[in-house]
Amino acid sequence: MIDNMITTIDSWAVKTPDAVVYNYLGETYTYAQLKHASDAIAQALDDLKLPAGAPVMIFGGQQFAMMASFLGAVKAGHAYIPVDTHSPNDRLTMINEIANPAAVIAIDDLPLTVGEQPVIEGKELTALLENTTADYKLTHPVSGDDNYYIIFTSGTTGKPKGVQISHTNLLSYVNWMLSDDFKLGEQPVTLAQPPYSFDLSVMDWAPTLALGGTLTALPKKITDDFKQLFETLPKMNLNVFVSTPSFADICLLEPTFDEAHLPDLSHFLFCGEELTVSTAKNLRERFPHARIFNTYGPTEATVAVTGVEITDALIEKGRLPIGYTKADTDIKVVDEDGNTLPAGQSGEIIISGPSVSKGYLNNPEKTATAFFTEDGKAAYHSGDLGSLDADGMLHYLGRIDFQIKLHGYRIELEEVNHYLDANQWIKQAVAVPKYDANHKVNQMWAYVVPVATDEFANDLQRTTAIKQELKDVMMDYMVPNRFVYQESLPLTANGKVDIKSIIAEVNPA
Numbered sequence: 001m002i003d004n005m006i007t008t009i010d011s012w013a014v015k016t017p018d019a020v021v022y023n024y025l026g027e028t029y030t031y032a033q034l035k036h037a038s039d040a041i042a043q044a045l046d047d048l049k050l051p052a053g054a055p056v057m058i059f060g061g062q063q064f065a066m067m068a069s070f071l072g073a074v075k076a077g078h079a080y081i082p083v084d085t086h087s088p089n090d091r092l093t094m095i096n097e098i099a100n101p102a103a104v105i106a107i108d109d110l111p112l113t114v115g116e117q118p119v120i121e122g123k124e125l126t127a128l129l130e131n132t133t134a135d136y137k138l139t140h141p142v143s144g145d146d147n148y149y150i151i152f153t154s155g156t157t158g159k160p161k162g163v164q165i166s167h168t169n170l171l172s173y174v175n176w177m178l179s180d181d182f183k184l185g186e187q188p189v190t191l192a193q194p195p196y197s198f199d200l201s202v203m204d205w206a207p208t209l210a211l212g213g214t215l216t217a218l219p220k221k222i223t224d225d226f227k228q229l230f231e232t233l234p235k236m237n238l239n240v241f242v243s244t245p246s247f248a249d250i251c252l253l254e255p256t257f258d259e260a261h262l263p264d265l266s267h268f269l270f271c272g273e274e275l276t277v278s279t280a281k282n283l284r285e286r287f288p289h290a291r292i293f294n295t296y297g298p299t300e301a302t303v304a305v306t307g308v309e310i311t312d313a314l315i316e317k318g319r320l321p322i323g324y325t326k327a328d329t330d331i332k333v334v335d336e337d338g339n340t341l342p343a344g345q346s347g348e349i350i351i352s353g354p355s356v357s358k359g360y361l362n363n364p365e366k367t368a369t370a371f372f373t374e375d376g377k378a379a380y381h382s383g384d385l386g387s388l389d390a391d392g393m394l395h396y397l398g399r400i401d402f403q404i405k406l407h408g409y410r411i412e413l414e415e416v417n418h419y420l421d422a423n424q425w426i427k428q429a430v431a432v433p434k435y436d437a438n439h440k441v442n443q444m445w446a447y448v449v450p451v452a453t454d455e456f457a458n459d460l461q462r463t464t465a466i467k468q469e470l471k472d473v474m475m476d477y478m479v480p481n482r483f484v485y486q487e488s489l490p491l492t493a494n495g496k497v498d499i500k501s502i503i504a505e506v507n508p509a
Contacts, residue, residue: 039136041072050102060107079147082196162361172355177207188213190240204242230254244408272408276438296322302355329353352379446480
């Protein structure tokens with residue numbers, strides 16, 4: 001068990017200074033380099049005399065500089081806001097407006113001017129990263145209830161929500177990952193594939209750095225090219241595979257993704273979306289000696305709060321459970337009136353405990369709706385539908401609202417609708433999920449009433465134009481996969497779009 005994330009990571013620079021902490025496609029960095037670089041960045045932030053506790057935005061991909069900047073920010077007492085380099089400009093602008101960061105660290109070139117905040121970039125940043133002597137004194141680091149990081153998730157009305165995760169929240173999660181529940185082993189080599197703006201990434205970097213291990217980055221340019229991906233995976237010497245089941249499905253397309261070619265791979269850790277029986281079964285066949293864990297948790301409760309090792313016996317039972325609640329956390333299932341339901345009955349999953357966030361950054365209305373206190377503990381309305389069985393195992397049954405998980409990304413359908421309605425070629429539209437046989441969202445469809453007059457000869461041209469405009473204002477994963485054109489959308493008795501009937505049409509029984 002650890003009691004301080006920052007000093008724990010720094011301690012490895014003393015114990016094993018030459019151990020590799022980060023491997024970016026063969027370019028390696030040591031724990032000593034991580035400490036000196038983060039110390040130099042912390043000092044640079046201090047020199048800017050920023051407001052105490054104000055967050056710092058960090059813009060980039062999966063370079064070593066991201067991890068050094070994260071650690072440097074929290075050493076200087078500032079939570080960091082990771083923003084992925086592939087984010088649309090509008091999202092970057094909105095995050096900047098909502099968070100009002102005191103400074104920006106730009107690992108990749110900023111595509112626009114973010115404001116009047118100081119920006120650490122270019123030669124200045126390179127010099128900090130290459131520092132080999134910096135020795136920063138921890139006099140005012142992030143601690144206790146101070147925010148450690150702020151991750152922006154999808155929100156309604158087109159505006160993302162900044163989930164505040166404190167040092168205490170993070171410790172609750174990391175200590176669970178370091179427990180006998182997972183037995184990750186000492187100094188693991190871990191896949192770092194999810195972007196750092198996606199909280200699943202905390203599942204790879206946080207336990208690994210606490211254990212003095214190595215993060216092995218797999219950037220988007222590799223995952224987008226299957227040939228490069230399949231050539232790269234066997235060379236990574238992985239012990240721990242952290243990702244979404246969707247990414248595992250891609251890897252399983254390659255016959256050499258197996259124990260013979262990755263003999264050291266001992267753990268699969270999944271979160272972010274439903275792990276299906278078919279995926280789990282394929283992994284068990286390919287990696288018969290590896291341990292496969294299914295976990296569950298919203299960003300608002302720090303990555304994950306339940307977990308279970310997937311065995312052949314569980315696979316034979318059908319739809320996989322999402323696990324037992326971690327020791328310091330309470331989960332209950334309630335009905336619409338907030339009454340706790342007995343085992344076997346389905347309702348909303350309520351989470352309470354030390355890993356639950358204090359709420360959304362600068363958004364008191366949304367915070368008041370989703371967060372509350374119960375028995376002196378921070379609690380959160382997950383919006384997820386589930387049930388607890390007699391043994392305390394949690395089972396996931398879907399969303400109670402219109403939020404979905406697609407390829408591991410959480411998407412508010414209302415946010416997608418906001419952008420659809422703003423599109424110049426669309427008069428009215430609604431986005432709905434398309435489920436596969438395993439009850440998993442595998443596509444998002446848009447039912448669209450196009451503008452009365454447009455310049456397109458056919459629906460293919462129309463769809464191409466709509467998608468192109470959407471990609472300028474929203475993340476690629478939020479753009480619907482299929483567009484169905486209608487003269488009008490069905491309405492309920494009170495005049496609202498009948499989304500349930502559209503969902504039923506897309507997903508016939």
